[in-house]
Amino acid sequence: MSSISDILNRARERAEQQGFNFSGEVTPAEAYELLQHSPSAVIVDVRTQAEWDWVGRVPGAIEIDWVQYPEMTRNPNFMSELTRRVDRNALVLFLCRSGVRSRSAASAAIDAGFSAAYNILEGFEGDKDAQNHRGNLGGWRFHGLPWYQG
Secondary structure (H helix, E strand, C coil): CCCHHHHHHHHHHHHHHHCCCCCEEECHHHHHHHHHHCCCEEEEECCCHHHHHHCCECCCCEECCCEECCCCEECCCHHHHHHHHCCCCCEEEEECCCCCHHHHHHHHHHHCCCCEEEEECCCCCCECCCCCCCCCECCCCCCCCCCECC
16 A cells, blocks of 8 residues: 555656646556545546446546537536535546546646646546457456446
8 A cells, every 4th residue: 555645746747747737647546545545535527427327437426527428518517516516625536438538627627726636547447448448458447446337
């Protein structure tokens, strides 16, 4: 088990290496560790309602869609919803399908004054494999972390 500060330092280094403006990037296992040991940590799942319903949910996650299904257009209420539901001083761990939308959400949160916004690498389902399937190359579910079918 790594200390919270070790996890956050590694996460910050990963984000800096990529030139991201948000606080850092954590692996799914590190995100789960932070949830277990940091009282202010919270997951904000930015996938769509369809993804939560059809693919699965993370217990206790705050669900705010970054884009709206089926048009996949940016949710104009994302930031107001985030501000209403999440403390600006919380350790916010953003999750999406593969780790791309959650980067945008983490960046937007930092720009809006959140103090600790992290992307969860690999997302909920991970990248596509050679057969174009998700779930076999990383992600929250792949690593056996808690989830349930909605």
